[in-house]
Amino acid sequence: MKEDDINGFIERNLKNFSVNSTGWNDLIRQMLFELAVGGWNMKNDVFGKEKFGELRCSLYSENEELNVTLKIITDKYSKLSQKTCEICGREGKIRTINSWKTTLCLNDFLDQNPVMEIDNDLNISYRKKTMLNIKDVIKAEVEFDLKTLELYTEASLDRDESFSFSSQNPNYYLLLKTIHDHLFSDDVRENISDLFHTLKDCEICGYKALHENSCLRCGNEAWEDSQEYGEKSDYIKDCQVDIFIDEDDFEKYFKYDRSFEKVTDHQILFTHNDLNEYEKLLF
Numbered sequence: 081m082k083e084d085d086i087n088g089f090i091e092r093n094l095k096n097f098s099v100n101s102t103g104w105n106d107l108i109r110q111m112l113f114e115l116a117v118g119g120w121n122m123k124n125d126v127f128g129k130e131k132f133g134e135l136r137c138s139l140y141s142e143n144e145e146l147n148v149t150l151k152i153i154t155d156k157y158s159k160l161s162q163k164t165c166e167i168c169g170r171e172g173k174i175r176t177i178n179s180w181k182t183t184l185c186l187n188d189f190l191d192q193n194p195v196m197e198i199d200n201d202l203n204i205s206y207r208k209k210t211m212l213n214i215k216d217v218i219k220a221e222v223e224f225d226l227k228t229l230e231l232y233t234e235a236s237l238d239r240d241e242s243f244s245f246s247s248q249n250p251n252y253y254l255l256l257k258t259i260h261d262h263l264f265s266d267d268v269r270e271n272i273s274d275l276f277h278t279l280k281d282c283e284i285c286g287y288k289a290l291h292e293n294s295c296l297r298c299g300n301e302a303w304e305d306s307q308e309y310g311e312k313s314d315y316i317k318d319c320q321v322d323i324f325i326d327e328d329d330f331e332k333y334f335k336y337d338r339s340f341e342k343v344t345d346h347q348i349l350f351t352h353n354d355l356n357e358y359e360k361l362l363f
């Protein structure tokens with residue numbers, strides 16, 4: 081098999097892949113190479129795409145044996161793509177951004193998902209670019225569970241548009257707290273005020289963010305007697321280790337969240353040994 085022919089096949093087919101960026105190009109090149117040496121007829125084009133954060137490529141041949149080989153190759157690269165940043169090609173993982181799944185390294189994830197900031201003049205900004213000033217908001221709507229917020233200015237209302245915010249992003253509750261309550265309808269005004277006035281200390285993350293038994297900062301449930309964990313301290317310890325290890329990079333993303341106050345006498349229950357044990361299970 082001539083290397084030139086394989087290279088020609090690779091370059092010709094690379095453009096048949098509908099992907100978000102160039103981070104997977106090397107992966108796709110390698111896959112095409114393997115397909116060529118695996119028996120794929122290079123006269124036929126190969127097509128593929130990104131779906132739910134992974135590389136999808138389905139091929140079919142009437143030769144059953146070849147079909148098995150093709151499937152092994154495409155499955156292998158689909159798995160590899162789930163660990164490769166779509167943008168830069170470095171190590172990544174599948175992440176959800178505004179309910180879209182995408183595979184990104186930490187840097188590109190933070191870059192694609194900038195943190196909302198609110199400054200002293202009440203400007204709401206992303207990457208230091210102001211999108212809206214809270215003083216210009218004339219109407220606010222919030223979902224019943226208080227986890228999504230829509231803000232309207234006079235101009236946006238004219239266009240029938242709103243600025244949306246979600247509790248999945250840092251500083252959401254800071255924003256919800258900052259919006260003047262007369263902008264909300266009567267029925268939710270009380271809910272919002274209740275939420276902020278009944279927050280309790282979360283023994284897991286150490287923020288005053290516990291609302292009706294679930295923490296708005298770390299997402300954990302408060303310990304309950306009926307839980308499978310025998311001891312309360314074991315439950316808290318396990319959750320704290322999870323936060324420290326931060327496998328899904330949640331803490332790294334929420335590093336600059338200013339929604340909740342820190343509890344002053346918060347106790348860390350895990351030791352270095354606990355961490356060791358946990359990491360053994362994980363890696």
Ligand SMILES: [Zn+2]
Pocket residue numbers: 165166167168169170172184185186187188
């Ligand atoms: Zn990247």
Ligand SMILES: [Zn+2]
Pocket residue numbers: 282283284285286287289295296297298299300
């Ligand atoms: Zn918490």
